[in-house]
Amino acid sequence: MAKVLEVQQLNKYFGQFQALKNVSFDIEKGEVFGFLGPNGSGKSTTIRAILGLIKHDSGDIKLLGMDTAQHMMAAHQRIAYVPDDVYLWPNLTGGEVIDLLLRMSGHEHTSRTDALIKKFELNTKKKSRTYSTGNRQKVPLIVAFSLDVDLYIFDEPTSGLDPLQARNFQEEVLALKQAGKTVLLSSHILSEVEKMIDKLAIIRNGEIIESGTLSSMQNLAELNVKATLPDYETVLRFSHRHKFASIHNTASFAIRRDELATVLRELSEADVQDLQITPPTLEDLFIQYYDVGGAQ
């Protein structure tokens, strides 16, 4: 598999403050890569360093097989980037801003651009200063999705979108994936990226604390069990379990995969009436990693 992005031992200081500490990860062609971490963890700083928008102090970045120290311009022509802070020229209409952004990146307004404007329901006749946060956010997304490039980088793209538009975003990302494109998607909102990503890295305080495929991380984390039992007394038999909680006759708790057979036997002996066992969500994984004293 060809590597589309390789980041090695990236360090970045702002004055005395070290914003990035030996950040390393790579993305292969055709992958949708989730770059996850809470606010202030270093996601945007990493992305800006990758794109050469800020200078890093040490480390190597290879973008589309090119060393960015020498070939940044060439790399940029094959990348679409949606920044976290979108600047729109306030006196231009949304449509004019879209065309300006397209021209600035050396591309044309196409029928695909029109289809995206329709899909995201953007009124392009209005001055961009009148746009709500959600509408502002649609502008660079429409531009990015209308480009035919190799790598798409989205920095927290859905934080201001309503659920319908967030779903449109998801559909477009999945269409890129189908077309074999590569996507870097940063977010602190886990449930929004979970359905799109193949691999992920979790960053905290400027350090990558975990990376891998979503399924490999899910295998490490606990399963969620929710069981309806005949009575409250039976529910209490499970009260020693991790993260135990109960509502009426329903017990919920978390188990390791190697406890599954034992727990199923216990539940069966307890005359379980209804049962749900669900894999950990990204939210669960996140909490596990962010818990003070949790896995590090």
Ligand SMILES: Nc1ncnc2c1ncn2[C@@H]1O[C@H](COP(=O)(O)OP(=O)(O)O)[C@@H](O)[C@H]1O
């Ligand atoms: N230009 C800057 N000058 C000083 N500190 C900065 C600058 N940009 C970011 N930081 C700091 O670096 C850390 C990481 O920020 P950022 O990469 O924006 O986080 P994220 O995108 O994950 O929310 C934060 O503590 C932030 O305050």
Ligand SMILES: [Mg+2]
């Ligand atoms: Mg950010």
